[in-house]
Amino acid sequence: MSSYSDADNQCQPGDTICEITVYKQEVIIVPILLLASFLVTLLIVLLMRCCPGKGIRGRPSIILARPHSTRRLSRHTQRQSARQNLQGIEAPPELNPLEHEELPMSTPTPHDAPDTLSAVPETPRERQHGSFNLVTPLPLSFFVKPNDSVTLYRARMDNRDVILRTLKETADASEGQSFLGFASFLSELGTHPFLPCLIGVLSLHTPLITVMEELEHRDLLGFLWRCRQDTGGESPCDITEKRIFTMGGQVASALEYLHGQSCIHGNVGARSVLVGRDLTAKLWGLGPAYRRKTQAGTPGELENTETRKWQAPEVLARRLVSQSSDVWSFGILLHEMVTLGDPPFPKVMANDLLQYLQRGKTQKRPANCSNSLYSIIKSCGQYAPHERPALAEVIRKLQSGEKRANNRPVLRVPGPLDIEKYLHEAGYGEAYNYTVL
DSSP states (O other): OHHHHHHHHHSOTTOHHHHHHHTHIIIIIHHHHHHHHHHHHHHHHHHHHHOGGGSSSOOOOBOOBOTTOHHHHHHHHHHOTTOOOOOOOOOOGGGGGGTTOOOOBOOOOTTTOTTBOOSOTTSTTSOOOOOOEEEEEOOOSEEEOOOSSEEEEEEEETTEEEEEEEEOTTOOHHHHHHHHHHHHHHHHHOOOTTSOOEEEEEOSSSSOEEEEEOOTTEEHHHHHHHHTTOOSSSOTTOOOHHHHHHHHHHHHHHHHHHHHTTOOOOOOSGGGEEEOTTOOEEEOOOHHHHHHHHSOOOTTOOSOGGGGGGSOHHHHTTOOOOHHHHHHHHHHHHHHHHTTSOOSSTTSOGGGHHHHHHTTOOOOOOTTOOHHHHHHHHHHTOSSGGGSOOHHHHHHHHHHHHHHSOSSSOOOOOSOOOHHHHHHHHTOOTTOEEOOO
8 A cells, every 4th residue: 555655646647757756666676577487497397307417417328347346446437537428218117217318338447447347359359339219018928927126128229229227216225236136147257149238237336237149030939839830831940850950059159158168058948948030049038047157055956946847856856956957957948848848758747756756767759759869868868967978079069960860841730839748747836937037
């Protein structure tokens, strides 16, 4: 009221200019200040959305690192000041913390940083650059026990297909330590043409991610099942005995390399082999090997009772596990390949398998199996570990068989796969599922 009375006292009736002068703060100055504040706020929001890399927060690095070496990693990250940036991460909601981030990616070398691990030894001094895009969840192969701490995604990076092993946000500290420890374990094993390539690890930012190469046909067991009734002419599913010798030789070569690194695989089977676009076979399934290295326990203790049908007699009896135990399981793998994914010892219950083997029983010869291939399967399946051949001898026999094998007849199995029957005969529980990585 006082302002209105002041205007009446100062201005003559009808003097508009005088009234505007009196009310200029309420009518002009305050609205202009409000409008300017709105425009400045809007400009800041637009700049933050369009240029997220200009923010104050620190940027993560994709590196390979040993657990418990954060201080050393920081020093190494500072030395990488000249590295370039990746732009444009497209991700599902689970990976939103990475969306639109700029991620410098490097592959440190042992010479430059002795406390880091090299991902690509063939080009140790080159820095790898790229970005994740087209990120989609990786479907499971068939009903098996899920991993509660790791989610798998398919993605593209540097014009190649990759698999992202992503640690879930719900994982606790021990699961995070195990996740990084497994990545360190893989890198310490080094590279081999028939082991999946470890590309890098995002370890200084959540979510933690291990980047692996993707093999187009995924696990060998699922691939063999798809080959059973694929009659549509020439296709990748045309499995011949010659192909079995070739792929078997590749897996045996990887297994021999692991043994040379003092690593017993302990999980050899079609479920643990990945198949590439050109039908190259690469040995995977290294989780039990890592757990055996990091966890104390009985030398012959079974890590997973669902794989008893693939385990050597000494492992079933909980005695010492050796390289010969992997040779036994490799013979089971060859049997899976020639039968296009049949379970081993289908007529024997898993709990009765040890007694069955103690009576001198062996795998029966499959209908489509040649004498040369079955002789390798049978030699790998000797009850006494010292009677099984060394992997070098197995590889020599596979190479010899590959040269003589017929590459014309394509293996087929009549009738569709009965998954419930398979799970029962293979010794899997109904509540379990299986994933590759």
